[in-house]
Amino acid sequence: MNILAPVRRDRVLTELPQCLRKEAALHVHKGFHPRVTCACQEHRTGTVGRFKISKVIVVGDLSVGKTCLINRFCKDTFDKNYKATIGVDFEMERFEVLGVPFSLQLWDTAGQERFKCIASTYYRGAQAIIIVFNLNDVASLEHTKQWLADALKENDPSGVLLFLVGSKKDLSTPAQYMLMEKDALKVAQEMKAEYWAVSSLTGENVREFFFRVTALTFEANVLAELEKSGSRRIGDVVRINSDDSNLYLTASKKKPMCCP
Ligand SMILES: Nc1nc2c(ncn2[C@@H]2O[C@H](COP(=O)(O)OP(=O)(O)OP(=O)(O)O)[C@@H](O)[C@H]2O)c(=O)[nH]1
Numbered sequence: 001m002n003i004l005a006p007v008r009r010d011r012v013l014t015e016l017p018q019c020l021r022k023e024a025a026l027h028v029h030k031g032f033h034p035r036v037t038c039a040c041q042e043h044r045t046g047t048v049g050r051f052k053i054s055k056v057i058v059v060g061d062l063s064v065g066k067t068c069l070i071n072r073f074c075k076d077t078f079d080k081n082y083k084a085t086i087g088v089d090f091e092m093e094r095f096e097v098l099g100v101p102f103s104l105q106l107w108d109t110a111g112q113e114r115f116k117c118i119a120s121t122y123y124r125g126a127q128a129i130i131i132v133f134n135l136n137d138v139a140s141l142e143h144t145k146q147w148l149a150d151a152l153k154e155n156d157p158s159g160v161l162l163f164l165v166g167s168k169k170d171l172s173t174p175a176q177y178m179l180m181e182k183d184a185l186k187v188a189q190e191m192k193a194e195y196w197a198v199s200s201l202t203g204e205n206v207r208e209f210f211f212r213v214t215a216l217t218f219e220a221n222v223l224a225e226l227e228k229s230g231s232r233r234i235g236d237v238v239r240i241n242s243d244d245s246n247l248y249l250t251a252s253k254k255k256p257m258c259c260p
Pocket of ligand 1: 060061062063064065066067068069079080081082083084085086109110111112167168169170171198199200201202
């Protein structure tokens with residue numbers, strides 16, 4: 001018996017959402033990996049779609065807008081008053097990707113130094129790490145490297161997808177934004193993270209960004225399931241965070257067995 005309500009219509013993904021900037025993208029393929037599409041059509045996604053919940057952690061300096069980002073996506077609300085996150089908080093979001101149910105647990109962590117040690121105990125087991133900085137505060141961009149290092153202490157760097165997100169885009173002039181974006185793209189490339197710029201106030205890019213996180217996390221999960229179930233023999237190599245400058249989620253060039 002299915003006791004869960006159907007997934008909201010605006011949480012259904014039938015296509016791979018595209019990256020924001022090709023220079024700093026986890027991959028630039030137009031669609032889902034053919035093996036993922038095929039596995040979904042044939043209901044061969046293993047634990048993905050049944051009990052699996054993917055953990056996503058959101059880290060970054062205090063007041064960069066982590067809570068607002070999550071609230072804009074999950075609740076479509078925006079609070080202009082700052083209330084520090086104490087320790088952690090989380091939201092569950094249910095999606096349907098290529099017909100397969102898929103859930104994300106979005107962990108909002110505290111940026112304030114005094115709450116950081118509580119928050120860091122929740123970093124473990126993340127499948128995606130979202131590192132947020134304020135597009136109007138260059139120091140917060142510099143600090144992203146330390147946030148990433150701390151988050152990776154608790155996670156396997158080769159098995160996690162990274163996203164670098166510039167927040168509060170509404171507060172930058174186009175000229176200021178261009179300057180900041182140049183630096184941010186460099187940092188994202190160094191980290192092997194996908195770059196996004198958003199505004200939780202206006203909602204710009206928020207939905208696109210979370211859909212991209214969902215789609216790429218789903219894709220990585222299904223590829224990992226296929227590998228685990230022995231499909232590796234047909235030659236697919238799944239590697240997240242390879243050394244390729246623009247293709248961190250890779251697969252071999254061998255033809256998939258089923259769909260083209
Ligand atoms: N103009 C503008 N303000 C924003 C935006 N996002 C967040 N803010 C404001 O920035 C302040 C901090 O936002 P939060 O989301 O609470 O920041 P946080 O990163 O969760 O902070 P900590 O919980 O301390 O780590 C609040 O006053 C928000 O209203 C945005 O996109 N545009």
